[in-house]
Amino acid sequence: VKHLLRSVALRLTLVYAIALAALLIVVGALLWFGTVARLERDITQIIRNQAAGFANAYAERGREVMAINTDRRVGRDLDTDEILLLTDNQMKRLAGNLPAWPREVGTQPGWYRIAIERGGRPSEALVDHAVMPDGAHYLVGRDLYELTALRRMFLVGVLAAAVAVLISGFVYGVLLRKAVLSRIDAIRGTTLAIVEGDLAERLPAGNYSDEFSRLTGAINGMLERIEHLVHGVRNVSNAIAHDLRTPLAELRSRLEDLTRTRPSADITFSELDEAVADIDRVIGIFNALLRLAEIDSGLRRSGFRPVDPAAVLDDVVELYGPSAELKQIRLTQTTDPHLHVAGDPYLLAQAVGNLVDNAVKYARNGGSVTVEARHAGNGFVDLIVADDGPGIPDDEKSKVAERFYRSDVSRGTEGVGLGLSLVAAVARLHHGTFSLLDNAPGLRVVLRLPQSNGTTESVG
Amino acid sequence: MDLLSRKVTRAGRAIVLQPREFKLLEFMMRHAEQVVTRTMLLENVWDYHFDPQTNVIDVHISKLRQKIDQGFDRALLKTVRSAGYMLTEQA
Numbered sequence: 001v002k003h004l005l006r007s008v009a010l011r012l013t014l015v016y017a018i019a020l021a022a023l024l025i026v027v028g029a030l031l032w033f034g035t036v037a038r039l040e041r042d043i044t045q046i047i048r049n050q051a052a053g054f055a056n057a058y059a060e061r062g063r064e065v066m067a068i069n070t071d072r073r074v075g076r077d078l079d080t081d082e083i084l085l086l087t088d089n090q091m092k093r094l095a096g097n098l099p100a101w102p103r104e105v106g107t108q109p110g111w112y113r114i115a116i117e118r119g120g121r122p123s124e125a126l127v128d129h130a131v132m133p134d135g136a137h138y139l140v141g142r143d144l145y146e147l148t149a150l151r152r153m154f155l156v157g158v159l160a161a162a163v164a165v166l167i168s169g170f171v172y173g174v175l176l177r178k179a180v181l182s183r184i185d186a187i188r189g190t191t192l193a194i195v196e197g198d199l200a201e202r203l204p205a206g207n208y209s210d211e212f213s214r215l216t217g218a219i220n221g222m223l224e225r226i227e228h229l230v231h232g233v234r235n236v237s238n239a240i241a242h243d244l245r246t247p248l249a250e251l252r253s254r255l256e257d258l259t260r261t262r263p264s265a266d267i268t269f270s271e272l273d274e275a276v277a278d279i280d281r282v283i284g285i286f287n288a289l290l291r292l293a294e295i296d297s298g299l300r301r302s303g304f305r306p307v308d309p310a311a312v313l314d315d316v317v318e319l320y321g322p323s324a325e326l327k328q329i330r331l332t333q334t335t336d337p338h339l340h341v342a343g344d345p346y347l348l349a350q351a352v353g354n355l356v357d358n359a360v361k362y363a364r365n366g367g368s369v370t371v372e373a374r375h376a377g378n379g380f381v382d383l384i385v386a387d388d389g390p391g392i393p394d395d396e397k398s399k400v401a402e403r404f405y406r407s408d409v410s411r412g413t414e415g416v417g418l419g420l421s422l423v424a425a426v427a428r429l430h431h432g433t434f435s436l437l438d439n440a441p442g443l444r445v446v447l448r449l450p451q452s453n454g455t456t457e458s459v460g
Numbered sequence: 461m462d463l464l465s466r467k468v469t470r471a472g473r474a475i476v477l478q479p480r481e482f483k484l485l486e487f488m489m490r491h492a493e494q495v496v497t498r499t500m501l502l503e504n505v506w507d508y509h510f511d512p513q514t515n516v517i518d519v520h521i522s523k524l525r526q527k528i529d530q531g532f533d534r535a536l537l538k539t540v541r542s543a544g545y546m547l548t549e550q551a
Contacts, residue, residue, distance in 0.1 A: 273541040318480060319506055322519040346509045353508070357516075 010173035017169020028158035067095040089135035342452040359387035388442035497544035
């Protein structure tokens with residue numbers, strides 16, 4: 001029982017059942033005073049009236065007549081519940097329907113409850129004992145059989161109902177506990193499996209949209225996210241290992257060649273320069289990863305300030321202008337007036353810079369890259385970088401923002417596959433979105449940021 | 461270099477520079493005979509606080525170099541391999 005009581009469902013049901021039983025008893029008590037107690041009072045009143053009537057008649061007609069009247073009255077069986085007994089001074093029966101003077105009734109007049117037996121069934125009666133002026137004793141009363149039956153029925157009924165409520169409450173609680181427990185056990189089992197390492201496991205979704213289904217839904221959502229994150233981390237560490245191994249392996253063979261061939265000082269130093277460049281690439285990867293981690297932590301949100309997207313685009317276009325020129329790419333910019341966002345200007349510049357960098361890198365010679373900042377409606381500002389290069393196949397669009405992902409198109413170009421990850425992270429940081437669209441031909445990247453009210457001056 | 465009139469001359473020949481090229485040259489001259497890294501240039505000339513993935517700075521430098529060194533025997537703007545650039549009088 002003790003371990004049963006540890007169940008919340010059972011405890012709640014039991015408390016509820018006890019409260020219900022208590023309520024039942026209170027209602028029963030009220031009904032009792034309304035019916036049974038009142039009936040008893042009425043009977044008492046009837047007996048009192050009758051006793052007074054007999055006393056008057058006795059005083060008028062005397063003992064003999066009353067004895068005859070009493071027997072006649074009893075013999076007519078007018079009222080089967082009526083109890084009458086007339087005795088002489090020594091309590092010897094003269095008339096009435098009691099065989100002898102009851103033991104319970106003393107010599108003093110007053111009210112008594114006596115045990116009687118009528119027609120073979122035991123019963124209880126309420127009698128008024130009066131002493132006549134000539135010393136005769138008179139008992140007037142009522143058989144309380146009906147009242148006793150009613151009282152017993154009442155008590156048994158109320159108690160039985162209370163017990164029934166308690167028992168059914170207990171049974172219902174046990175069943176409820178079983179039902180709840182089976183759902184919880186299912187959740188627990190799955191959770192344990194997940195703890196064991198099976199992250200693909202999901203909680204069984206209930207048939208109804210009840211509390212448990214909502215809970216399992218929320219937990220499943222959490223598991224989805226965790227699996228995604230773990231998957232991401234696993235991928236990233238694989239990718240880091242892979243991407244760091246390549247430049248390090250190159251570095252190693254370069255240095256190994258140097259120690260083996262021992263070339264002239266000129267060649268040695270030029271090889272050392274290359275080695276430093278290899279190391280710089282590795283450091284660059286680490287810097288990019290640290291930067292991503294910093295952005296993802298959301299710490300930089302505290303440094304948000306009003307930013308004019310047009311100014312950000314100006315700077316980026318200015319920075320990448322010569323690079324585009326070198327490939328004879330037309331780099332053009334259009335901006336709507338009065339654009340305001342709250343954000344980190346350096347990160348926004350870096351995000352747009354990465355996009356322009358990609359666009360210039362992948363656009364064909366003599367192509368064009370356009371950079372736009374415009375109102376997107378619904379309180380958003382779009383920063384758009386579009387090119388007419390090879391674009392990204394639809395099935396790769398969802399992957400390119402993953403860390404270290406490199407499209408087939410990008411093989412053979414420099415870069416480690418973190419550029420779009422950073423753009424995505426910057427978008428998330430600014431509560432914005434980042435989408436890759438088809439520019440037909442080429443790629444159109446839209447960085448959608450929530451617009452700020454822009455009451456303060458922009459920071460260039 | 462005349463900072464007020466924003467004019468640049470080399471050996472009496474006037475050189476026309478874009479505002480950013482002017483700023484770039486000014487920074488290089490203030491750090492003459494010192495190695496200036498790409499990151500320093502990005503932060504001080506462009507106020508850009510991160511590493512771009514590609515060689516944008518190199519392209520800017522080569523444009524500037526064309527303007528100040530073309531037609532002269534001696535190149536002033538030198539590339540320091542795997543470090544950055546240096547504006548120097550020395551050969």
